[in-house]
Amino acid sequence: MPVPWLRILDVVIGVTDLARSRKIRQAAEQSEQNDPQRQQSIEASRGGVPAGLEARLAGVVVAALKEAFERDTRRLELERAQHEAELERAERALRLELRRQAADREIGRLRLLAGAAAAAWLGTLFFSGRLTGGPVGPRVAIGGGWLLLLLAFATAFMAQSQVAEALARDDSRLDAGALGNLALWFIVAGLALVGLAVLLS
Numbered sequence: 001m002p003v004p005w006l007r008i009l010d011v012v013i014g015v016t017d018l019a020r021s022r023k024i025r026q027a028a029e030q031s032e033q034n035d036p037q038r039q040q041s042i043e044a045s046r047g048g049v050p051a052g053l054e055a056r057l058a059g060v061v062v063a064a065l066k067e068a069f070e071r072d073t074r075r076l077e078l079e080r081a082q083h084e085a086e087l088e089r090a091e092r093a094l095r096l097e098l099r100r101q102a103a104d105r106e107i108g109r110l111r112l113l114a115g116a117a118a119a120a121w122l123g124t125l126f127f128s129g130r131l132t133g134g135p136v137g138p139r140v141a142i143g144g145g146w147l148l149l150l151l152a153f154a155t156a157f158m159a160q161s162q163v164a165e166a167l168a169r170d171d172s173r174l175d176a177g178a179l180g181n182l183a184l185w186f187i188v189a190g191l192a193l194v195g196l197a198v199l200l201s
Contacts, residue, residue, distance in 0.1 A: 001126045001162075004068075008068060011037035011061050011064060011065060012065075014061065015058060017061075018054060020058065020081045022054065024057070053193050061083045064091055065073065068200075088089060094106040097158060099167065099170075100167065103164070103166075103167040106163050106180075107160050107163055107164070109180070110156045110159050110160045110163070110180055110183070111156070111160065113152065113156040113180070113184060113187065114152075114153050114156035114157055114160075114183070116151075116152055116187055117149050117150075117152035117153040117156060117183065117186070117187050117190075120149050120187060120190065120191055120194075121149040121153070121190075122145060124142065124145060124146060124149070124194045130201060134201045135200070135201070137197075137200050138196075138197040138198075138200040138201040139197070139200050141193045141194070141196045141197035141200060142193070142194055143194030144190075145189075145190040145191065145192075145194035145196075145197060146190070146194075147190070148186045148187075148189045148190030148193060149186070149187065149190035149191075149194075152182075152183045152184070152186030152190060153183075155179045155180075155183040155186060156179075156180070156183040158179050159179035159180045159183060162177070163181060187199055
């Protein structure tokens with residue numbers, strides 16, 4: 001609601017006119033004390049307006065101005081509170097978006113680890129035909145490598161579900177933690193055992 005500045009200015013001008021007319025009246029009264037006939041004619045033309053009426057009008061004007069300023073103050077405070085609430089809402093949305101992006105990056109990394117574990121396991125199947133008829137040592141090594149690669153695949157998926165649950169719970173920690181690191185080390189150890197099995201055959 002716009003502020004009625006023209007009305008306020010009109011009221012202020014009216015108050016100044018009242019004050020000016022009062023000063024003029026006081027000056028006229030002082031000059032009339034010297035001339036009583038003139039004083040009687042002025043009072044007759046004035047119609048006998050009581051002096052208390054002007055004071056009451058001035059009080060009403062001051063009260064109206066005070067009420068207008070208080071209303072403007074309340075409106076400004078309400079607008080400030082709404083602005084602060086909108087700012088807080090925008091900051092919360094930004095934090096949630098940053099958390100979602102961090103979770104997406106972490107899940108992408110874990111999917112890459114799961115894909116690497118699956119590709120490494122499928123890649124070692126090519127060597128299995130050569131090693132199955134060989135000595136026991138290489139067969140045990142390739143079996144251990146397969147087991148570690150499958151464990152890496154499983155832990156990568158478990159870590160993905162852990163990150164998704166942390167995002168749903170609005171938890172502050174979004175990384176996969178020990179499971180993500182374990183998946184990486186399982187891949188490295190599994191590939192090392194498969195390489196050892198190939199060397200021993």
